[in-house]
Amino acid sequence: xxxxxxxxxxxxxxxxxxxxxVPALDGALRPNRxxxxxxxxxxxxxxxxLIVRPDGxxxxxxxEIRRLQAGGAWVPVYKADTTISCLGEAxxxxxxxxxxxxxxxxxxxxxxxxxxxxxEARCPVAIAALEDSLYVCHGSASNSPSAWQxxxxxxxxxxxxxxxxxxxxxxxxxxADRLAFPAGIVANRETLIVSESWRHRVLRLQRSxxxxxxxxFGDLPGYPGxxxxxxxxxxxxxxxxxxxxLVEFILREPRYKRRMLAEVDPxxxxxxxxxxxxxxxxxxxxGGVKHLGMLKPWAPTLSFGMVIRMDENCLPIESFQSRADxxxxxxxxxxxxxxxxxxxxxxxxxxxxLGVADSSSGPP
Amino acid sequence: xxAILELREGTKEYRGVPALKNVTFTLERGEVHALLGENxxxxxxxxxxxAGVVPPTxxxxxxxxxxxxxxxxxxxxxxxxxxxxxxxxxxxxLTVAQNLYLADARWFNRLxxxxxxxxxxxxxxxxxxxxxxxxxxxxxxxxxxxxxxRAVHHKARVIIFDEPTGTLTPEEKHHFFALVKRxxxxxxxxxxxxxxxEEALQISDRxxxxxxGEHVVTDATPTxxxxxxxxxxxxxxxxxxxxxxxxxxxxxxxxxxVLSVQxxxxxxxxxxxTFSVFAGQITGVFGLIGSGRTETAKVVSGVxxxxxxxxxxxxLEGRPVRYRxxxxxxxxxxxYVTEDRKLEGFFETMSIAENIYLGAVAGGQDRSRIxxxxxxxxxxxxxxxxxNIKVINPGARVIELSGGNQQKVVVAKALVQKPKLIIFDEPTxxxxxxxxxxxxxxxxxxxxxxxxxxxISSYLPEILxxxxxxxxxxxxxxxxxxxxxxxxxxxxxxxAVH
Numbered sequence: 001x002x003x004x005x006x007x008x009x010x011x012x013x014x015x016x017x018x019x020x021x022v023p024a025l026d027g028a029l030r031p032n033r034x035x036x037x038x039x040x041x042x043x044x045x046x047x048x049x050l051i052v053r054p055d056g057x058x059x060x061x062x063x064e065i066r067r068l069q070a071g072g073a074w075v076p077v078y079k080a081d082t083t084i085s086c087l088g089e090a091x092x093x094x095x096x097x098x099x100x101x102x103x104x105x106x107x108x109x110x111x112x113x114x115x116x117x118x119x120e121a122r123c124p125v126a127i128a129a130l131e132d133s134l135y136v137c138h139g140s141a142s143n144s145p146s147a148w149q150x151x152x153x154x155x156x157x158x159x160x161x162x163x164x165x166x167x168x169x170x171x172x173x174x175x176a177d178r179l180a181f182p183a184g185i186v187a188n189r190e191t192l193i194v195s196e197s198w199r200h201r202v203l204r205l206q207r208s209x210x211x212x213x214x215x216x217f218g219d220l221p222g223y224p225g226x227x228x229x230x231x232x233x234x235x236x237x238x239x240x241x242x243x244x245x246l247v248e249f250i251l252r253e254p255r256y257k258r259r260m261l262a263e264v265d266p267x268x269x270x271x272x273x274x275x276x277x278x279x280x281x282x283x284x285x286x287g288g289v290k291h292l293g294m295l296k297p298w299a300p301t302l303s304f305g306m307v308i309r310m311d312e313n314c315l316p317i318e319s320f321q322s323r324a325d326x327x328x329x330x331x332x333x334x335x336x337x338x339x340x341x342x343x344x345x346x347x348x349x350x351x352x353x354l355g356v357a358d359s360s361s362g363p364p
Numbered sequence: 365x366x367a368i369l370e371l372r373e374g375t376k377e378y379r380g381v382p383a384l385k386n387v388t389f390t391l392e393r394g395e396v397h398a399l400l401g402e403n404x405x406x407x408x409x410x411x412x413x414x415a416g417v418v419p420p421t422x423x424x425x426x427x428x429x430x431x432x433x434x435x436x437x438x439x440x441x442x443x444x445x446x447x448x449x450x451x452x453x454x455x456x457x458l459t460v461a462q463n464l465y466l467a468d469a470r471w472f473n474r475l476x477x478x479x480x481x482x483x484x485x486x487x488x489x490x491x492x493x494x495x496x497x498x499x500x501x502x503x504x505x506x507x508x509x510x511x512x513x514r515a516v517h518h519k520a521r522v523i524i525f526d527e528p529t530g531t532l533t534p535e536e537k538h539h540f541f542a543l544v545k546r547x548x549x550x551x552x553x554x555x556x557x558x559x560x561x562e563e564a565l566q567i568s569d570r571x572x573x574x575x576x577g578e579h580v581v582t583d584a585t586p587t588x589x590x591x592x593x594x595x596x597x598x599x600x601x602x603x604x605x606x607x608x609x610x611x612x613x614x615x616x617x618x619x620x621x622v623l624s625v626q627x628x629x630x631x632x633x634x635x636x637x638t639f640s641v642f643a644g645q646i647t648g649v650f651g652l653i654g655s656g657r658t659e660t661a662k663v664v665s666g667v668x669x670x671x672x673x674x675x676x677x678x679x680l681e682g683r684p685v686r687y688r689x690x691x692x693x694x695x696x697x698x699x700y701v702t703e704d705r706k707l708e709g710f711f712e713t714m715s716i717a718e719n720i721y722l723g724a725v726a727g728g729q730d731r732s733r734i735x736x737x738x739x740x741x742x743x744x745x746x747x748x749x750x751x752n753i754k755v756i757n758p759g760a761r762v763i764e765l766s767g768g769n770q771q772k773v774v775v776a777k778a779l780v781q782k783p784k785l786i787i788f789d790e791p792t793x794x795x796x797x798x799x800x801x802x803x804x805x806x807x808x809x810x811x812x813x814x815x816x817x818x819x820i821s822s823y824l825p826e827i828l829x830x831x832x833x834x835x836x837x838x839x840x841x842x843x844x845x846x847x848x849x850x851x852x853x854x855x856x857x858x859x860a861v862h
Contacts, residue, residue: 027618028618216620316618
């Protein structure tokens, strides 16, 4: 009763859960245009995953895995039966997460291994490996990877992290559950670093038990996704969409949300997306103001593409961004390749390469 | 030419302790004479003697070359000497016009006539103050303007300004300097006390420097530079220590986010303000008076309340917090070190030890019901040593200390509460140049120890020198952020004004 009254009071006064606020892009997340200053941009249709192999950069696009050749040409290396949702390394092979919930291993010692979906683990969105163990984040227990907007709108927290023992025929164990769309993972000797998208935070879990050790980086101004190593002790965190006050408001309006999900074409939902600003049917995302046909770059919350570099304690040290009027939106993966940061932009269909050694955008 | 005002061999002793020792000071007709020195150097004592507030223990005052005795401020005013005090001496419950004409009260006063005359007079001085406004409703800068206008109104031949620009915005300072120049052309002589050395160099014709109650030097302003003034004031070269090496200083990286202010609103003063403060870093906040800096800090620390409806959110280490009074904020580790230490910073009639101990009690450090005098003294001794508070006895009353040492007591009172986030509002206002260096070192040390430190200051060199990142506030919100390395005075001021 008290809880209900508090909820009503909060809704009237705009406090607590009903305070529609988004944290500032400041400090290490200060707005910049580093992503748009990439020295090389290679087109690819709807990238969903990006990893670095000894023979170069490998990306997934729709249901294909492609390798990048010198000169910027893509060579198909694998074709799946359905859309690929994520890629990860699996020892000397590649782990491929599929839209239907299956995880397949291609190449290496465990070539051909298939990890079938279960009712609780059917939404592979991030994969990491350590020795013979594969750690897979399943974003939701009720939605497929491509239905992530619906999962957010339903305010689900049914995601989980699973450990698959590849050496023991794929024996599986659930390490953590009730996560709000875990969408990125890195496995360390003692810990797992996991990004939890709908709660806008990065968690540190104990590797053996999956117990949450701490929340080193919380209250992000966007939805965090893939995590990769930065070549030192730190990490790159991709942020695939920004948070906005409009979406935060809609998330607190259950009746409106229910009708929107039931009656409106998903293209026109008031929900975060990989790219905004191209159609006037599309809802304006808080501050994303169009004036005389131009999308204003200063729109406050709108860095639509963002990669955050974190130190070994998962504290942000710098960021690479593309503003609302930029060309590198919806970052679904960022990996270090040599001295370059390769960024997969789902919103604009490109792999952007930029120098990171001195945080400049020019080639190293 | 005969000096308009002169003090010969002036000495002033309080209970046998000399505050001023055999000082000779002359003020020429139509000159602006800057009087500089650390807190406790004797500037206030000297000017109070010249304004008739206190009589000299020995020595002689001469007006137009003739010996004179000043029995009271009213007597000094009748002889053409007015003093504009740092702490405003206006009557808060009266209007601006009533304050201006207070000493001219007649048997019958026509209020409308007073307002019209005051309006014209304030306009002639270019002071944008409403004569019908109650003084209690004015900001510090506007009160200072009324104070100055009152001195000018009394047609004083000598006006003594004690720290006149401390509370003025850059624009108001500009007006003030123009006014001083205008007064000089009318043969009004001005004694100008300031801790802002650049102002003294900019505005004065001659500079006199006092140290420990003694006269050090008097010379024409063009013969001085900042380094010479500082050397004469403190007896050592402090300028490098203060602001000289700001560009070379290593900037600290940000730690975890301690404070996240999101869409905070409070009336018309704070509007949709959003920013973060990180551990292990000094976040400097610059803004003109009325830009909402202080109000934001006060809402964060529970001194003021945000808007009742949709007032935004404050998150401390990720947890939403809302304080109605400062105590829970203090218990959560948020501490606000006020800009107005005399009013809000300490209990002036209590001793240093009692003030520090009260800080410990407020922070929940001492929950015992019986106050132990020994524990109190031990705690005070620890902090007096840690912060180098110059005091003979921790049992001394705070009011007896110089501005710099008072500020250190306020800081000690805050630090004893073991904060996570400490907000300094104008930490060196009214503090002498020697204590400024010590306070700066202290602020740096706190950030090095991993505390989240926020420094609000109107003094650009201080912001540039101290801050690892700089936020600029305008019209109730943060409008720009700079890293300490990239910022310069022009960029910050441009963001604050445009």
